[in-house]
Amino acid sequence: MEYRNEISYAAIRRLPKYYRHLCNLRKAGIRQISSKELSFEIGVTSSQVRNDFAYFGGEGLPGIGYNVDLLKNKINEFLKSDNTLNMIIIGAGYLGHALAANKNLEKKGFKVIGIFDPYDQFTGREIKGIEIMKMDCLPLFIKRQHVDIAAITILSAHADEIIKDMISLGVKGIWNFSPVEVKNTDKVMIENSHLDDSLMVLGYNLKNK
Amino acid sequence: MEYRNEISYAAIRRLPKYYRHLCNLRKAGIRQISSKELSFEIGVTSSQVRNDFAYFGGEGLPGIGYNVDLLKNKINEFLKSDNTLNMIIIGAGYLGHALAANKNLEKKGFKVIGIFDPYDQFTGREIKGIEIMKMDCLPLFIKRQHVDIAAITILSAHADEIIKDMISLGVKGIWNFSPVEVKNTDKVMIENSHLDDSLMVLGYNLKNK
The missing domain is CATH 3.40.50.720 (NAD(P)-binding Rossmann-like Domain)
Incomplete structure (x- = not known):
């Protein structure tokens, strides 16, 4: 998996939105999601979604998409402080x-x-x-x-x-x-x-x- | 004054921020502001400010800047509904x-x-x-x-x-x-x-x- 070295400030602002949506998907029992579906839900383009997630090394698999759990945990880990x-x-x-x-x-x-x-x-x-x-x-x-x-x-x-x-x-x-x-x-x-x-x-x- | 025909959704989202800032300037007795000063206060580039305001026909005068009152009223008029x-x-x-x-x-x-x-x-x-x-x-x-x-x-x-x-x-x-x-x-x-x-x-x- 490839990681990008930098994440834009605009992308960071979108992460809580992705995170909330991934949590909702998980609750609904959905395990995989494509960048296209996510882009529709979040209101950005598919290429924007792929770009945002490139930083996490989270490349969606063709025809399968992103692993909801994995991506959710990565975003949480990224945003959350180690301490309260x-x-x-x-x-x-x-x-x-x-x-x-x-x-x-x-x-x-x-x-x-x-x-x-x-x-x-x-x-x-x-x-x-x-x-x-x-x-x-x-x-x-x-x-x-x-x-x-x-x-x-x-x-x-x-x-x-x-x-x-x-x-x-x-x-x-x-x-x-x-x-x-x-x-x-x-x-x-x-x-x-x-x-x-x-x-x-x-x-x-x-x-x- | 020249008016642009369209205003982007991103610009509309910035308008309440401009409006709040122009109200604060007015309270402080400031009557004119340059796009550079506004850009610093709002956190976007000067050219972004000029671009956002082009729609209102609000071109800042060189060396003088924008009329705070005029711009404030135009933004209010633009955003506010005619009725409550x-x-x-x-x-x-x-x-x-x-x-x-x-x-x-x-x-x-x-x-x-x-x-x-x-x-x-x-x-x-x-x-x-x-x-x-x-x-x-x-x-x-x-x-x-x-x-x-x-x-x-x-x-x-x-x-x-x-x-x-x-x-x-x-x-x-x-x-x-x-x-x-x-x-x-x-x-x-x-x-x-x-x-x-x-x-x-x-x-x-x-x-x-």
């Missing part, structure tokens, strides 16, 4: 609750170890056994515990200041749901997750259908 | 609550008109004045009210059945947060919003930093 990544959630509103209560995150290797909120109303309450703490407690918490990722679920422009604080406290990964747009630097990796972007695209598509 | 789009939320868990409570959605032209949950525990309760109803009420509700979009916030594989029901009830737009992957058909437009995809990419980036 520790995550804190900033903002104990509904979205913060939704992330803290999402069991899939732990299965995928992310563990919520603390929840922080700027408002006192939540202090001392718990979500799934994790205490909600005041923001004042954050510097000490980060000093004592290893925090890999801060999920920012505060949906106001004030999130900007909070993100700056996180970076200066040494948090290396930010999962940002706030309307503020933040970019990677040499100190921090950012993923911006603006929920209503996809809704705006849906609205456009409905208008122009 | 009516949305129902399926699933009254934390994520359903988060969407119902998000004031930005109404500002962007989407109005939540009903919330439905398969479990009785929530029935009769309200989120922001909107009653939570049983799923049994859905067919009659859709018959009587105009529903443009159903936001699926049920994070289990059962969402598959619910999405099929929505489509057969005539809902034209699905904003899908469930782990099920759904595709556009001639009957329905879908936006899949898988929150943990971006977290997996962040995990990968932290591992390989």
